[in-house]
Amino acid sequence: MTRTIFIDGAVGTTGLEIGERLAGRTEFELIRLDEARRKDPVARREALNDAEFVILCLPDDAARESAAMIDNPRTRVIDASTAHRVSPGWVYGFPEVSGHKAVATAMRVSNPGCYSTGFIALVAPLVRAGLLPADWPYTCNAVSGYSGGGKSLIERFEADQDIAWRGYALALGHKHVPEMQERCGLSVKPLFTPAVIPAHRGMVVEVPLPLSAMKGVGTPQAMREWLANFYGASKIVGMGTPPADGELLIRGSNAGNDRMDLFVFDSADGSQARLVAVLDNLGKGASGAAVQSLNLMAGLDEMAGLRL
Known part of the structure; x- marks a missing residue:
């Protein structure tokens, strides 16, 4: 059975990469709006309600607006924005942590x-x-990588080849912090220091x-073994x-994938450790994660269309 999908924001970085992962797949039929109708509220509302699945690849306010336009009990939604990551009634799309079912x-x-x-993959x-x-x-x-900042940051980095490092969120209010705290069950907000290269x-x-x-912590080896068992096969x-x-290393020639590799490094005396996750910000960090959730919601092979 072919399922209909509408990607609202299909021309953005995340939307384009989702489209690439769905290309050639016969399980899905994409509802497309041409350039003239892409920002037409009437056309968008129609597409949002006609589709079995909607993927929102929009800024937060626009994502809330689109979600509110859906007025039927049938359409299922994946929101790639920050808008609903700690909202009641929304399931967090990290099957390995939130549960596949x-x-x-x-x-x-x-x-x-x-x-x-x-962060959540390591700490939770x-x-x-x-x-x-x-x-x-x-x-x-x-x-x-700078692609995570959307079109404006991509243009900035590609226009100014002299940028070697960009630190930001210096006021310590990055929009990812609430989900990091809530999904790990932490009583204290993590101090988050992101940068772009x-x-x-x-x-x-x-x-x-x-x-x-730290009191009552496990050994680095115990952490290693637990993470290996938790994520299993x-x-x-x-x-x-x-x-x-x-x-x-992060290489400039990296073509990207939808995996995430975890590491626990520790000092010889076991007094210090570094938990490290390596992933593609456009893969498991965005489009790959959305397609993984879509596969599960559609009752398909979880890994279909992913780049592994």
Whole structure:
């Protein structure tokens, strides 16, 4: 059976990459609006209500507006914006953490943020297992390719080849923090320090752990083993192979994929550790995650169309 999909915001970076992952798939038929009708509220409302599945690839306010336009009980929604990531009634679209069944049966799914995906993948399972405390003031350091900032940031980086590093959210109010705190069950907001580098795509998210100053924590080996067991045989999220040369790299030539590799590095005496997630900000951090949730919601192979 062919299912109809409308991508609201199909010409943006996330929308285009979702479209690429759906190209050639016979399970879905895309409802398309030409340039003249793309911003027409009447045409959009019609498309939003005609589709079995809607994927919102819009700024937050526009995503809320589109979601409110759906006035039937049938259309199921995946929102790739920040708008609904901690909203009641929306299932968080991270099946490995939220539960595959919860995503598969949801009417409304909020796609995780790219940075949040790495942080939550590392911290949430360890807090649930009691290997990390829920009341610790965690720090999260992360770098991303500039494609995650949308068209304006892409244009800025490609026009100014002299930018080597861009630190931002210096007022400590990044929009990913609420979902990072809530989805990990933390009592203290993590201190999040994101940055953008002159690579089109790719992301490294790190959570440093001063283990000797933390009470009731597990050993780095226990953390490693728990994460490996938690993600089990998943072909999307799992433990990465520790680099023999002691380096993790983001390469400018990276073509991207929908996997996420996790690492637990530790000092020789076990007093410190670094939890690290490596992913594609446009893959598991955005479009790949949306397609994974779509597959589950449509009752299809979870990995169909993904780049693994």
